[in-house]
Amino acid sequence: MTVVTAGFVVLDCSEPEKLAAFYKEFLDGEETDATANRVEIQGADGMRMAFRRDVNATPPSWPRPENSLQAHLDFHVDDLDAAERKVISLGGRALEAKDGGGPYEERGYADPSGHSFTLRKGATTAPKQG
Template identity: 35%
Template sequence: MTVIGAVRSIVLECRDPEPLAVFWSQVLGHEIAQRDDDWWALERPTGGPRLAFQVVEDFAPPPWPGRTGEQQIHLDVEVDDLDRGTEEVVRLGARILSDVVDEDGDPWRVFADPAGHPFCLVSFA
């Protein structure tokens, strides 16, 4: 198989990248590596793709729940304890959107980050 490239960044659009970068830095423990007026980026201390935040003036968060195709992308974050993870992300500014149990019986909780992007916490413990 021919490799054309590698994922450099996963980019979330937003109106204001600073508070979103701070939120996700605290949730994931990633370092803020780049700060500009319209672009902030986090890097994992262990490497891998960056999580970045780009200004879009007319940004509107995706609806939840939405029709197929409206959400487009979300992050799944694995935690050791779903209830403790919930307390922490809510303290940092997330809001709970719904609880889900998948077909294997694993509980998931869906949140919106401070800009309204959906993300999930899941614990397989």
């Protein structure tokens, strides 16, 4: 018997309707439920998110060095530049625009309420042999 029937990433914010609209457009998703204090969406890839009203919400301060990054979202994309244009057009902002070295390229952003997330492009790899 399954105990958990659904899982959501929940972000607290002062205006859940506006933040849900940002992520709904970014994830090519749809709104699945809404109440006065909570909006739920599901992205085209199945990712489920909810946005809960908190009138005292303050944006996270990352990437300031005096505060640790407590949580953030990672989104894998095929084209970093196209994804960045979409984020900016929807009201997001860049936090770290330089690409990191290593097997992944990534860039940091904040949504319109200040929650941080990363766009990440995986390195092209050859299929396993043998």
